[in-house]
Amino acid sequence: MVGQNKNILRAILIASYIMIITLIIAGVSILFSYLNTGADRGTMLHTDIQKVEQYLPKVNWAELNNEGRPMDPENLKSIEDDYLNAWFVKQVAYKTNNTEGIEDYYTDNARNNIHGLIKLNSAKGVTIESTTLRHNPTLEFFSEDGQLAVISDNDVVEFKRVFKQGQLVLETTEQSNYKVILLLEDGFWRIRHMVKEKGSKPEVLPTANSKDSLNINGINYYPQATPWNMFGDQFSEETIDQDFKIIKDAGLNSVRIFVQYADFGKAKVAKEKVEKLKLTLDIAEANDIKVVVTLFDLYGDYSVLNWTLDQRHTETIVSNLKDHNALLAWDIKNEPNLDFDSRGKELVVSWLDNMIDSVKSIDQDHPITIGWSDTQNATILKDKVDFISFHYYEDLEQLDTSIKSLRKEIPNKPIVMGEYGLSSNKGLWNPFGNTEYDQADYHKKAQEIIAANNLQFMSWTLYDFIEIPKEVVGGLPWRRNAQKHFGFIDKSGDLKASFKYISRQ
Numbered sequence: 001m002v003g004q005n006k007n008i009l010r011a012i013l014i015a016s017y018i019m020i021i022t023l024i025i026a027g028v029s030i031l032f033s034y035l036n037t038g039a040d041r042g043t044m045l046h047t048d049i050q051k052v053e054q055y056l057p058k059v060n061w062a063e064l065n066n067e068g069r070p071m072d073p074e075n076l077k078s079i080e081d082d083y084l085n086a087w088f089v090k091q092v093a094y095k096t097n098n099t100e101g102i103e104d105y106y107t108d109n110a111r112n113n114i115h116g117l118i119k120l121n122s123a124k125g126v127t128i129e130s131t132t133l134r135h136n137p138t139l140e141f142f143s144e145d146g147q148l149a150v151i152s153d154n155d156v157v158e159f160k161r162v163f164k165q166g167q168l169v170l171e172t173t174e175q176s177n178y179k180v181i182l183l184l185e186d187g188f189w190r191i192r193h194m195v196k197e198k199g200s201k202p203e204v205l206p207t208a209n210s211k212d213s214l215n216i217n218g219i220n221y222y223p224q225a226t227p228w229n230m231f232g233d234q235f236s237e238e239t240i241d242q243d244f245k246i247i248k249d250a251g252l253n254s255v256r257i258f259v260q261y262a263d264f265g266k267a268k269v270a271k272e273k274v275e276k277l278k279l280t281l282d283i284a285e286a287n288d289i290k291v292v293v294t295l296f297d298l299y300g301d302y303s304v305l306n307w308t309l310d311q312r313h314t315e316t317i318v319s320n321l322k323d324h325n326a327l328l329a330w331d332i333k334n335e336p337n338l339d340f341d342s343r344g345k346e347l348v349v350s351w352l353d354n355m356i357d358s359v360k361s362i363d364q365d366h367p368i369t370i371g372w373s374d375t376q377n378a379t380i381l382k383d384k385v386d387f388i389s390f391h392y393y394e395d396l397e398q399l400d401t402s403i404k405s406l407r408k409e410i411p412n413k414p415i416v417m418g419e420y421g422l423s424s425n426k427g428l429w430n431p432f433g434n435t436e437y438d439q440a441d442y443h444k445k446a447q448e449i450i451a452a453n454n455l456q457f458m459s460w461t462l463y464d465f466i467e468i469p470k471e472v473v474g475g476l477p478w479r480r481n482a483q484k485h486f487g488f489i490d491k492s493g494d495l496k497a498s499f500k501y502i503s504r505q
Helices: 004-036 071-095 110-125 237-249 271-286 302-322 336-343 347-358 394-410 437-453 477-483 498-503
Strands: 124-141 147-162 167-185 188-200 217-220 253-261 291-295 327-334 366-372 388-394 415-420 456-459
Touching: 071 110, 071 124, 071 167, 071 188, 071 302, 110 124, 110 188, 124 302, 124 347, 124 394, 147 188, 147 302, 147 456, 167 347, 237 271, 253 271, 253 327, 253 456, 271 291, 291 302, 291 347, 302 347, 336 347, 336 366, 347 477, 366 415, 388 394, 394 415, 394 437, 394 456, 437 456, 437 498
Parallel strands: 217 253, 217 456, 253 291, 291 327, 327 366, 366 388, 388 415, 415 456
Antiparallel strands: 124 147, 147 167, 167 188
């Protein structure tokens, strides 16, 4: 019996051994096959790099005229992808002082330099937030065996923010030239050598309009049924046309509308959203109304590593609208100063500066502004914008003084009060609120001040709304209820007393 048990145990051990050997051989065979059948290299990375969604600088290749082997589109795209990924992982490494992913895109020699700088920065408490915004590569040489490529990358625009012990010590935009050697290793194009040549300051684009000729007498607009969701599934040409007729008949000549960054698809802007946006401008043109398009609504990231994505979003919107007859101006961002405390004033202002340049690089004909939430911040980037836009929800008694102070500080540019209004939210849940007649009196006084100062304006807003998204003012019911009652037309479609003062008399 004992002998029989030993034989059974011996048989089990031998079978297990054979099974393990078989699995090992099968695993090696599968891996070998995987590595030799053009498998997706991205699934093998130590880092989760997806350049398509994380890093999209503008790339303009020079016409191919390289020495050595002729270049085909597939290899060129592979070189571009790995080259840009190399920039991205290096930027992440300098921000985090972590070398993860560097080995995937740099050879031993090149990565030693990066490791050395990260070690030094870590010791000194230095971190670097950076990105490249534009590349202009030229393929100089491609070896006959397809294993080596040499490129020149000229006028590379780099933005950097250097921190020491968490404090910002340097912020700069550079324009530099690079000579780069790349080697194909294990299916990756890795940077073998990169030399930075002397750089220069990027071109400063001129302002488009410094004359007080905008003649903006308008209103901020959302359809009553779809506030903050104008371009969604309930988009209605008929509704917008009817509303624009009301606006035109009321004596107004312009509207301000909003493009929400996430709703439009972020860096990959949805074509159907663009078509609805263009159709809105078509309807505006048919009603002899001009349109101020506000970009990046409900956006609040500003991270340097995301700037290339923001630029691609801007590029799509601006290039599709820049030739439209109804387009009046671009508003880069609605009330960005409200993000100063949470995101940092310096970062927000730098982002705005960059997005102004991004718009101007595509459209130098239409003026640009920023919709500041007050007059105190309206002087920021005054030399970059084409007209000044501020919002005013403070005491009307101070408006005249605020306008005069702003004009004294900025005497040579048009000034537009881009939002103002008063909620007629008074009732059981808000006994100390304002009535519709208080609202009418407010707009009467506002128009008197506007006329006295020859001020351009866009009031808030055409309609009272039934529902307000929580993302706009939060979930507190008293805040949402107040936001519902700023309109000149009530929820039933009847004109409120304030409608008499919707435009200049």
